[in-house]
Amino acid sequence: MxxxxxLEPSDAELVERAxxxxxxxxxxxxxxxxxxxxxxxLRMLRQEQDxxxxxxxxxxxxxxxxxxxxxxxxxxxxxxxxATYAALKVIRKRKGLETVSLEEATEGTDDSDTxxxxxxxxxxxxxxxxxxxxxxxxxxxDDALAKLDEKHRLVFLLRDVEGLSVKETAEALGLxxxxxxxxxxxARLQLRELLTRTLGDPARQVMPAHxxxx
Amino acid sequence: xxxxxxxxxxxxxxxxxxxxxxxxxxxxxxxxxDPCQVVVDNVRKTIxxxxxxxxxxxxxEFRQRLHAALRQRWKEKHSTGQATTAP
Numbered sequence: 001m002x003x004x005x006x007l008e009p010s011d012a013e014l015v016e017r018a019x020x021x022x023x024x025x026x027x028x029x030x031x032x033x034x035x036x037x038x039x040x041x042l043r044m045l046r047q048e049q050d051x052x053x054x055x056x057x058x059x060x061x062x063x064x065x066x067x068x069x070x071x072x073x074x075x076x077x078x079x080x081x082x083a084t085y086a087a088l089k090v091i092r093k094r095k096g097l098e099t100v101s102l103e104e105a106t107e108g109t110d111d112s113d114t115x116x117x118x119x120x121x122x123x124x125x126x127x128x129x130x131x132x133x134x135x136x137x138x139x140x141x142d143d144a145l146a147k148l149d150e151k152h153r154l155v156f157l158l159r160d161v162e163g164l165s166v167k168e169t170a171e172a173l174g175l176x177x178x179x180x181x182x183x184x185x186x187a188r189l190q191l192r193e194l195l196t197r198t199l200g201d202p203a204r205q206v207m208p209a210h211x212x213x214x
Numbered sequence: 215x216x217x218x219x220x221x222x223x224x225x226x227x228x229x230x231x232x233x234x235x236x237x238x239x240x241x242x243x244x245x246x247x248d249p250c251q252v253v254v255d256n257v258r259k260t261i262x263x264x265x266x267x268x269x270x271x272x273x274x275e276f277r278q279r280l281h282a283a284l285r286q287r288w289k290e291k292h293s294t295g296q297a298t299t300a301p
Contacts, residue, residue: 023288026284026288027285034272034280035269035271036269038269039270042270048273052272052273052280056279056280056283059280059284060283060284060287063287063291064287064291115221115222117218117221118253118256121249121256123252124259127259128259128263128266132263132266132267137263137267138267141267156264160265161264161265161267181225184225185222185224185225188224189221189224191264192256192257195260196256206252207249208217208249209248209250
């Protein structure tokens with residue numbers, strides 16, 4: 001055995017190589033990130049054909065604009081922003097709202113509403129670490145996501161599934177940070193409610209404390 | 215702090231971005247309120263579960279199409295522009 005250590009090149013190294021004309025480096029980047037981009041698009045649009053279109057547009061756009069990527073954000077964040085932009089275009093088209101701003105395209109009327117009160121409160125029967133390995137869990141998670149309003153779902157996907165910051169999420173969706181935070185809170189609470197109804201242990205249910213004013 | 219106020223600071227708390235003074239009040243409330251304790255724990259677990267979830271595989275046929283399209287566009291871009299050669 002020689003002292004070869006198969007160190008994977010970083011995204012930044014691959015980007016530099018791709019910028020200087022190395023197709024293999026670009027394909028390696030695509031291989032590395034295509035599932036993430038596709039999954040985001042699929043969860044945003046919930047339609048395979050649209051998700052494929054967005055994925056292809058994202059990588060073609062990345063190929064064209066690679067020299068414009070200056071590394072202020074990570075490469076994956078940059079890609080996810082391109083994908084989000086493409087997905088929002090599909091959403092606007094579906095709604096026949098091609099002329100309105102991104103903010104309006106995902107805007108509803110209930111951002112000023114109070115956040116929902118937790119209703120079903122119970123400890124879960126299993127830890128997330130145990131649950132992650134179950135095949136049926138992805139179905140449960142995606143079904144719960146599908147029940148959210150689009151505007152809440154998009155924020156949750158970028159912030160909590162993809163791990164973007166609140167600021168990056170707001171920028172990608174063309175929202176204010178304050179608005180992003182409100183949507184995120186509603187999304188998290190709604191998903192908690194939905195998942196707990198399936199994953200919660202009825203024997204360890206606690207009743208909501210009604211010490212609020214109404 | 216009431217339950218409702220706790221919910222309003224939930225994002226900041228689970229993201230570890232809450233103001234220390236509020237954090238103290240938050241934890242004081244939780245210590246005496248089972249429902250809030252469980253809700254916070256549920257929310258943390260919800261986020262973890264989504265974060266750790268597996269991405270989807272691309273359909274095989276689409277993946278081939280995607281990579282063919284990328285190679286094609288790459289060739290077009292690099293044959294007209296600078297004379298760098300793709301291996």
